[in-house]
Amino acid sequence: AQSVAQPEDQVNVAEGNPLTVKCTYSVSGNPYLFWYVQYPNRGLQFLLKYITGDNLVKGSYGFEAEFNKSQTSFHLKKPSALVSDSALYFCAVNPWETGANNLFFGTGTRLTVIP
Amino acid sequence: EAGVTQFPSHSVIEKGQTVTLRCDPISGHDNLYWYRRVMGKEIKFLLHFVKESKQDESGMPNNRFLAERTGGTYSTLKVQPAELEDSGVYFCASSQADRGTEQYFGPGTRLTVT
Numbered sequence: 287a288q289s290v291a292q293p294e295d296q297v298n299v300a301e302g303n304p305l306t307v308k309c310t311y312s313v314s315g316n317p318y319l320f321w322y323v324q325y326p327n328r329g330l331q332f333l334l335k336y337i338t339g340d341n342l343v344k345g346s347y348g349f350e351a352e353f354n355k356s357q358t359s360f361h362l363k364k365p366s367a368l369v370s371d372s373a374l375y376f377c378a379v380n381p382w383e384t385g386a387n388n389l390f391f392g393t394g395t396r397l398t399v400i401p
Numbered sequence: 402e403a404g405v406t407q408f409p410s411h412s413v414i415e416k417g418q419t420v421t422l423r424c425d426p427i428s429g430h431d432n433l434y435w436y437r438r439v440m441g442k443e444i445k446f447l448l449h450f451v452k453e454s455k456q457d458e459s460g461m462p463n464n465r466f467l468a469e470r471t472g473g474t475y476s477t478l479k480v481q482p483a484e485l486e487d488s489g490v491y492f493c494a495s496s497q498a499d500r501g502t503e504q505y506f507g508p509g510t511r512l513t514v515t
Contacts, residue, residue, distance in 0.1 A: 290443070318501050329405065329492065329506035330444075337501055376444065382500040388434060388446035388457065389504065 288313045288381055292392035299367045300400050307362040307395045309377030317379040319360040320389065321351055324374040333375075336360060347371070367399045403427065405507035407493050413513045419481040422510045426475070426495030432456075433476050434496075434504060435468060439489040447491075450476060483514045 289312045299305045311317065318337055322330040334345025341353045351362045360377060374396050378389040406425045414420050426433045435447040447466070448458040452473035461468070465484070470476040480487055490511050494504035 320503065322506070327508065329508040330494075332503040332505070335501075335503060378444075380500055386457070387432070387449055387500050388460070389436075389444075390446070391436075391444040393441070393443045 288379070288384075288390045290377055290379055290390050290392040292375075292377055292395045294395050295393070296396050296398070298398045298400060301369055302366050305362075305364050305367045305371070305397065305399070307375050307377075307397060308359070309361060309392060310357070310359045311377075311379050311390075312358065313379050313381045313390065315381060315383035316355075317381045317383075319351070319353060320378040320380070321345065321349070321360075321362050322376045322378060324376065324394075326373075330376060333362070367397075369399045369401050372397055372399045405493055405495050405505050407491075407507040407510050409510060410508065411511045411513075413515065414483055415515055416485055417482045419479065420483055420512060422478045422480075422491055422493075422512070424476045424478070424493030424507060426493070427505055430495035430497050430505070431473070432496040432498070432504075433470060434494040435476070435478055436492040436494065437489050438492065438509075439486075444492065447478075480512075483512075485514050488512055488514045 291310045320335045321333040336343045336353045344350045377392040408423045433450040438444040446460040449456045450470040467479045490509040492509045493507045496504045
């Protein structure tokens with residue numbers, strides 16, 4: 287069965303400090319990997335994706351993510367957190383080699399950036 | 402460009418009643434997806450349309466759920482009769498192509514069944 291784990295329900299970080307939101311997955315083959323962010327009363331917004339190539343992927347709002355195939359991880363990072371980054375973050379995978387087009391999501395991690 | 406829209410934003414109904422959720426995808430997006438998030442849990446896939454055809458409905462929980470996509474444009478998701486465990490946030494997403502392309506999500510419909 288396909289699964290995505292976000293081991294931390296909540297991450298707190300001080301403004302200006304680096305942040306990491308963790309994601310690991312257990313999925314067949316070589317899935318496509320995504321990060322989405324949800325602000326209050328809004329839909330999920332696409333941040334970045336990994337399809338192939340360089341293991342470090344850069345996305346919107348200064349975020350980046352590092353793909354590690356051996357650890358089946360795709361951690362989200364940002365060098366310097368902003369208060370406006372406070373939101374709910376979801377990791378998602380698409381196990382396309384199984385024929386699936388849909389996304390499998392983690393349970394989400396709430397990021398709070400403290401001023 | 403207008404994003405994905407969903408209606409209503411909230412719905413509170415009693416057990417046994419019927420509710421219909423609507424999703425309008427981004428214009429020109431052939432792929433439309435429905436997902437559901439039950440409180441505090443992961444977002445789960447329900448089904449996938451390509452134009453008006455159901456490509457994958459493996460995530461539909463049971464036959465109380467009926468999804469349609471008229472003419473390949475907007476989609477509706479009907480729950481009849483609603484049960485308590487149907488409560489959650491229902492998200493719609495659309496994409497231009499299928500695998501590998503990002504999906505654009507609507508704000509969701511929060512359904513509460515009492």
